[in-house]
Amino acid sequence: SVYRATTTAPVNIAVIKYWGKRDTTLNLPTNSSLSVTLSQRSLRTLTTASCSAEYPPADTLNLNGSPQDIQSSKRTLACISNLRALRKALEDADSSLPKLSAHPLRIVSENNFPTAAGLASSAAGFAALVRAVADLYELPQSPKDLSRIARQGSGSACRSLMGGYVAWRTGELADGSDSLAEEVAPASHWPEMRAIVLVVSAEKKDVPSTEGMQTTVATSALFAERAQNVVPERMAAIETAIQNRNFHDFAEITMRDSNTFHATCLDSWPPIFYMNDVSRAAVRLVHDINRAAGRTVCAYTFDAGPNAVIYYEDKDSEVVAGTVKAILGSNTEGWDGAFYERVANVT
Numbered sequence: 001s002v003y004r005a006t007t008t009a010p011v012n013i014a015v016i017k018y019w020g021k022r023d024t025t026l027n028l029p030t031n032s033s034l035s036v037t038l039s040q041r042s043l044r045t046l047t048t049a050s051c052s053a054e055y056p057p058a059d060t061l062n063l064n065g066s067p068q069d070i071q072s073s074k075r076t077l078a079c080i081s082n083l084r085a086l087r088k089a090l091e092d093a094d095s096s097l098p099k100l101s102a103h104p105l106r107i108v109s110e111n112n113f114p115t116a117a118g119l120a121s122s123a124a125g126f127a128a129l130v131r132a133v134a135d136l137y138e139l140p141q142s143p144k145d146l147s148r149i150a151r152q153g154s155g156s157a158c159r160s161l162m163g164g165y166v167a168w169r170t171g172e173l174a175d176g177s178d179s180l181a182e183e184v185a186p187a188s189h190w191p192e193m194r195a196i197v198l199v200v201s202a203e204k205k206d207v208p209s210t211e212g213m214q215t216t217v218a219t220s221a222l223f224a225e226r227a228q229n230v231v232p233e234r235m236a237a238i239e240t241a242i243q244n245r246n247f248h249d250f251a252e253i254t255m256r257d258s259n260t261f262h263a264t265c266l267d268s269w270p271p272i273f274y275m276n277d278v279s280r281a282a283v284r285l286v287h288d289i290n291r292a293a294g295r296t297v298c299a300y301t302f303d304a305g306p307n308a309v310i311y312y313e314d315k316d317s318e319v320v321a322g323t324v325k326a327i328l329g330s331n332t333e334g335w336d337g338a339f340y341e342r343v344a345n346v347t
């Protein structure tokens with residue numbers, strides 16, 4: 001017989017960025033981070049995990065139709081072995097349970113957005129993998145517990161196991177057991193929040209984030225300043241802004257932290273550039289829109305690539321989404337034309 005579970009996981013976009021590891025094997029971060037989970041109606045990974053004693057002996061993983069070499073991915077192996085150990089413990093405690101931990105696993109995963117678009121696909125991907133196998137194994141662990149495992153797949157993946165506003169606390173322990181994601185507020189707390197994802201370039205990023213953050217950790221003096229003296233205050237302030245649904249503060253902290261993160265990239269040696277001319281045009285446009293509105297109606301943030309995510313509230317969708325579409329959407333120079341307008345919250 002074949003046992004099977006299917007699940008989806010959403011993309012999350014950080015407003016306080018994770019950048020830098022204190023442990024590269026366990027993916028333990030040097031600073032806490034906070035993200036907004038985007039709606040799964042538009043951006044999500046769909047993953048099916050199955051297992052059977054009749055499968056050929058090796059675990060397999062298929063991503064968007066291509067078989068992956070699991071053995072060369074330490075991160076995937078770490079997630080699977082952690083999940084299998086939890087299942088094994090259940091089986092050892094209850095001999096009536098089928099011995100699924102002994103069966104080869106087959107994992108099939110698919111994104112509903114272009115993987116090459118430089119969107120946070122590893123976050124949704126590892127979150128969905130962990131959730132699917134945990135469901136297959138009928139593990140009792142909470143999303144917070146499972147975030148410890150997803151983190152080892154990709155740091156940002158730990159924040160995709162929950163909806164709404166999610167903090168990843170850096171933790172202090174060397175084994176990473178306190179480096180977990182937790183919900184700061186559910187999506188329903190701030191239902192007006194929206195996000196537009198602007199795909200500036202669908203090309204693969206210059207420097208992968210894992211490698212980029214290692215260079216920054218090793219070479220940037222600004223990096224240590226951000227991690228120690230800037231992020232802790234911003235984490236506290238943005239959590240307060242979220243609790244109070246204070247868009248002005250949320251937006252300013254989000255934009256400033258994106259800028260500080262990209263400044264640490266520029267301060268790395270050799271310097272790392274993720275934003276390009278179209279990204280900078282988006283930054284100027286957001287500041288122009290806010291100035292023209294006489295208040296803060298939108299905020300930009302950029303991950304390790306040129307694509308912009310712009311947050312705004314539904315009541316301002318005409319002035320924000322309308323203007324962004326009219327100005328950037330019509331400028332096809334340096335623009336791949338892919339354009340997503342998405343609701344930031346999950347239900």
Ligand code: DP6
Binds near residue numbers: 013017033155157210
């Ligand atoms: C800029 O989670 O992709 O998007 O842990 O090495 O897999 P690894 O890195 P990853 O880094 C994401 C960096 C970021 C900021 C963020 O999502 O917080």
